[in-house]
Amino acid sequence: MDLQLLQKYDIPVPRYTSYPTVPLWKIEETNAGHWIGEVKHSFEKQREISLYIHLPYCENLCTYCGCNKHITKNHLVELPYIKAVLKEWQMYLQHLDSKPIIKELHLGGGTPTFFSPENLSILIEGLLQKAEVPYKADLSFEAHPFSTTYDHLKVLKELGFNRISIGVQDFDEMILRIINRYQTTEQVKIVTEQARALGYESVNFDLIYGLPKQTPEHIINNVKEVAALKPDRIAFYSYAHVPEVKKSQRAYSEKDLPLGADKLQLYRLGKALLEKESYYDIGMDHFALKSDALYLAARKKNMHRNFMGYTPYHCELNIGLGVSAISDCWTAYSQNEKTIKTYLNAIKEDRLPVFKNHFLSTKDQKIRKHILNLMCHFETDWLADKENFSFELQHAFAGLEKDGLLKVFPHQVKVTERGKSFIRNISRVLDQRMSESEGKTTFSQAV
Ligand SMILES: C[S@@+](CC[C@H](N)C(=O)[O-])C[C@H]1O[C@@H](n2cnc3c(N)ncnc32)[C@H](O)[C@@H]1O
Ligand code: SF4
Numbered sequence: 001m002d003l004q005l006l007q008k009y010d011i012p013v014p015r016y017t018s019y020p021t022v023p024l025w026k027i028e029e030t031n032a033g034h035w036i037g038e039v040k041h042s043f044e045k046q047r048e049i050s051l052y053i054h055l056p057y058c059e060n061l062c063t064y065c066g067c068n069k070h071i072t073k074n075h076l077v078e079l080p081y082i083k084a085v086l087k088e089w090q091m092y093l094q095h096l097d098s099k100p101i102i103k104e105l106h107l108g109g110g111t112p113t114f115f116s117p118e119n120l121s122i123l124i125e126g127l128l129q130k131a132e133v134p135y136k137a138d139l140s141f142e143a144h145p146f147s148t149t150y151d152h153l154k155v156l157k158e159l160g161f162n163r164i165s166i167g168v169q170d171f172d173e174m175i176l177r178i179i180n181r182y183q184t185t186e187q188v189k190i191v192t193e194q195a196r197a198l199g200y201e202s203v204n205f206d207l208i209y210g211l212p213k214q215t216p217e218h219i220i221n222n223v224k225e226v227a228a229l230k231p232d233r234i235a236f237y238s239y240a241h242v243p244e245v246k247k248s249q250r251a252y253s254e255k256d257l258p259l260g261a262d263k264l265q266l267y268r269l270g271k272a273l274l275e276k277e278s279y280y281d282i283g284m285d286h287f288a289l290k291s292d293a294l295y296l297a298a299r300k301k302n303m304h305r306n307f308m309g310y311t312p313y314h315c316e317l318n319i320g321l322g323v324s325a326i327s328d329c330w331t332a333y334s335q336n337e338k339t340i341k342t343y344l345n346a347i348k349e350d351r352l353p354v355f356k357n358h359f360l361s362t363k364d365q366k367i368r369k370h371i372l373n374l375m376c377h378f379e380t381d382w383l384a385d386k387e388n389f390s391f392e393l394q395h396a397f398a399g400l401e402k403d404g405l406l407k408v409f410p411h412q413v414k415v416t417e418r419g420k421s422f423i424r425n426i427s428r429v430l431d432q433r434m435s436e437s438e439g440k441t442t443f444s445q446a447v
Contacts, residue, residue: 005403005422006260012443013424015240015284016375017307018333019368020433022326023442025333025358032354035334036095042317042329043096048103050315051127052308053085054322056110056340059147063251064169064179064211066240068324069110070340078119081340084347085321086126091352092319093130101132103315106308107141113148117155124159138163138293138311140202143195145187150194157198164195165204165235170211170218171225178212178252185225192229202292205231209266210239212256219266223273232292235309236270236285238263240444264421264447283310283376284423303376310376324355331365333358363432371427378420381412396429421447 014021043049054068057078061071093100105127112120133139140163141156153164170176171185188205195203207222226234241257243249258266271281279287282298283305289295297303297312304314307326316330323343327334337343337353346353360368373380382389389397397413400406405419405426419426428434 002264002418003261005405005418006264006447008403009422009425010260010445010447011425012445013428014431014434014443015424016371016427017305017309018326018328019371019431020358020360020364021431021443022333022335024433024437025356027356027358029359030354030357032352032357034359035329035332035354035357036352038332038359039092039317039319039327039329040095040097042331043100046316047098048101048313048315048317050104050306050308050311050313050318051102051106052318052320052325052327053105053107053112053123053127054109054320054325054336055081055107055112055115056323057081057114058109058111058144059114060180060182061248062169062179062181063248064181064208064239065248066242066246067110068338075114075116078115079122080344081322082115082119082123082126084344085123087347088321088353089127091350092321099130099132101134102128103134103137103313104308104311105133105137105139108308109142111144111147112141113144113152117149117151120152121155121159124156128160133160138313140165142167143191144183145191146183148191153191153194153198153200157200162200163202163204164191164200165206166191166231168205168222169208170214171222172214172218175211175214175218178256180251188225189229192231202232204233204235205229206235206237207270208237208239209270210241210258210263212252214258214266216266216269219270220273223270223277226274227277230289232289233294234274234279234287236267236274236287238267238285238444238447242442242444244442259445260447267421267447281420284420286310298376301377305372305375323353331360333360367430367432370430374415374423374427374430378415378423379413383411393429400426400429 056070058069058071059073139161143164143166145166168188192203241249274287280295282288282295293312294310304311306318318328320327323340324338325336334357335355337346337355343353370380397408401408404416405422407414415426
């Protein structure tokens with residue numbers, strides 16, 4: 001049964017970190033002035049915001065990587081980049097009529113710990129100077145185990161950081177060598193233990209299934225290491241293979257990639273073993289211990305998903321600073337200039353570095369609500385607006401129900417346990433923009 005399902009559903013589909021997905025934004029409407037107007041409007045309704053900072057540099061290229069990064073060993077790039085980010089922040093602040101309350105702050109990349117603790121300190125102090133940070137705020141960063149030092153952890157803790165996300169991917173040396181990533185299990189252990197000792201409340205591990213030459217034995221070993229270190233959260237990502245876009249993924253042979261049924265088996269094995277270790281399945285590809293804030297938010301149906309992933313709060317205004325960073329003010333999206341050169345140039349010329357926008361139509365907003373519900377809670381309903389499903393939706397839902405992925409009720413759908421592995425396909429049936437695009441974009445496979 002699952003093999004038949006795979007043949008039908010293992011097709012390229014978006015991961016739905018936004019709706020519409022970035023390649024399908026209506027970019028001809030791009031207008032920095034209009035964007036700022038929408039930001040101001042959102043801020044007038046709610047002063048609580050979420051802030052994302054993209055720190056793009058890495059010393060070494062991991063060939064599997066799908067992120068926007070720039071490889072260099074020259075650390076003189078740090079300070080000019082930080083100054084540009086702080087200037088961009090000032091450009092936003094001048095449009096806000098009072099101090100923002102930073103509910104969430106996340107440093108992503110690239111590699112935030114490429115930057116020295118001193119320079120990160122300049123960045124964070126500059127960002128927080130004209131903002132309020134409530135006692136229960138979430139401040140987090142992506143910690144590459146190879147470059148995260150005790151000083152990074154200590155300085156960021158002193159600045160208020162309480163969560164870290166460690167990029168593990170796999171514990172196996174051979175796999176790490178194939179993807180050109182150099183870190184040891186010992187380094188993961190040290191960063192985890194130092195973070196705990198310093199009082200970080202939550203440690204996340206990023207793990208990936210579907211990496212080249214990865215087998216069930218690797219997944220068993222990965223969960224064994226997880227069981228020993230007990231991170232609070234785990235992101236268990238599906239390897240996204242898009243060599244047309246990320247050329248470095250051509251460094252290894254496609255013949256070595258576990259695909260289709262083999263890849264699904266790796267996920268199911270990982271999930272079963274994690275559940276045995278008391279991790280609960282929350283949202284797509286994510287697991288958490290019962291004591292973690294994200295588990296509680298998922299159970300209370302407060303969990304939200306934005307460009308940074310799953311979060312326990314829902315701030316309508318998410319501002320992304322830095323090259324290629326994406327912002328969302330609930331009625332509009334904005335992406336910054338995608339190369340460091342064009343980003344720094346815009347800032348130098350005192351221009352907001354907007355590369356492209358999408359302004360959400362009323363229909364986009366309705367569809368986004370349902371896709372978010374599916375991605376966060378595995379169910380959604382049309383009870384409040386008492387809308388009937390359109391003929392096309394009825395037809396699509398009936399097909400998914402027949403395949404055992406969904407239960408359809410009057411004005412409501414609930415994803416089944418089997419359907420959870422195909423949540424991207426289920427969301428896809430609601431995606432009107434993709435239906436209209438006639439497959440003009442590249443997405444990774446559903447599994
Ligand atoms: C910005 S990256 C990593 C942060 C940091 N530079 C590091 O390497 O530890 C954030 C996460 O994206 C995930 N990721 C990157 N490329 C991916 C891909 N092609 N498929 C699936 N996940 C990917 C990895 O799990 C990674 O830890
Ligand atoms: S995985 Fe992390 S360190 Fe490796 S290239 Fe990507 S962003 Fe850089």
